[in-house]
Amino acid sequence: DVTHYNQTMTGCNIQKCFEEVKKSSEISKRRQEVDGFNSENRWKKRGISLVNTMFGIAFTAPHLNQTGALVHVYVDGSVLVSHGGVEMGQGLYIKTMQVASSVLKIPIERIHIQETATDKVPNTSPTAASAGSDLNGAAVLNACKIIFERLATYRERFPDNGWDDWIRKAYYDRVSLSAMGFYITPGIGYDAATNSGHPFNYFTFGSAVSEVEIDCLTGDHQVIRTDIVMDVGSLLNPAIDIGQIEGGFMQGYGLFTLEELIYSPEGTLYSRGPGMYHHVPRHR
Template sequence: MDRIHISETSSDKVPNTSPTAASVSTDMYGMAVKSCCDQIMERLKPFREADPEAGWDKWVERAYFERVNLSAQGFYKTPDLWFDWSKGKGNLYSYFSYGASASEVEVDTLTGDFTILRSDLVMDVGDSLNPAIDIGQVEGAFTQGLGLFTMEQCVYLEGNGRTQRGQLFTTGPGTYKIPAVSDIPVQLNVTLLDGTSNPQAIFSSKAVGEPPLFLAASVLFAIRDAVRASRAERGIIAPFQLDTPATCHTIRMACEDQFTQQAQQCFTNLSSTRKWTVNV
């Protein structure tokens, strides 16, 4: 490993690379690197066969003096991807990633605040290239999903002369809440599924950057179950709507009691109702 050095990305090396996005970086560039290695190993083959015990340094030295090209360029394009939109048939993806999650939450029905007591995540990443990195990716994507499903609400301005109606107010972390240390589960367990090789990608691995984000939906549904239990205690069995993001305000209003009814009246009839609450 101490012989491996990686320089900064530069278009003077490969001008038409794809961005490191959509969770395909390892799939594409892993294959491209492997292509380079295969080319160089093939050029070193005569020296390896002539003296198998010489070792890497000697093979490279002899190839150098024989004027063998010891550099290579690799490029990879995922094969067999196509789609006929007129017929609705084709193959848009080379493989699929799978995961499962279960979460336990505690909801304060008087404020709408909640605590994630525990989340258990299982992710199919094929044969993991680096379990430490993959687990970190799962944890990070799950936390990002918490923001998506429970916090990061888009708020648009009404317009008051200085601002335009419909202008987005929550343009960054300074104007909306993102997950912090205190928001992650008290107990977070991540397991990489064993025995799930993937012949479609480099060394049977699978993408793990973005797919785990959806595992955070287990928190949303756990909150919904808690709200349902709270409503049932007051004899409310009617269906209810809990939109995402399930913010404290949304959760509190979904619990439905005397105070939420008064608040709703205040919100819908501002001119005649005494303002005893503030819509945040």
């Protein structure tokens, strides 16, 4: 399969998502029920729809697909991580701490995150394009691997002593316990003139079915049920990513049902982006 910008698709699971959500939502059966409801009710109507989605992961401006990380290990064995990503509730900090914990093979409680600052990691790219965990997690991975490799001789000579002892011995041997990590997304590039290249590192896929009911007299509405199936690759933290999927659905629901859409005379949508999300629907 090839996209309209001529990037070859690999690992495309959209068909799998589509078939799975069709089955879990029982959309064929429920569509008949919706038709029956609508034929029996004059002022309340229901609708049901299935929509697929595919989203490319990477900045289409190649120079933004880079970031750094700074990792310090202190003589007491604690670890301080700085990277170029901004935490805004999406769980980036906990994910990068998980990466450090996995590489250094120490409990996550020993690892601390410092607020993002350009005096620690310069020239940071925006935390956007759904690439924050990929970029910053990989930079932290790189820095932690450097430090872990410096400790190899102590792990080999004193296999039973553990992390704290290895750190103390390295410190007294004047081994650097600080490292700068760096990561660039490989193979990124797109030529608009020829409409060819590889603008995205990979894609996420999803299918969703929603059934809604509208009061034709008052405009009151409710979502009766929504089924979502997403393929977002290998998860660093499933609980966070499920929360992101559910939260994204609620934000989109609020944007299209509770916000006033403002357009320019030429038809450009002005009210777009997180800054326009004033009303998030609540469960009742």
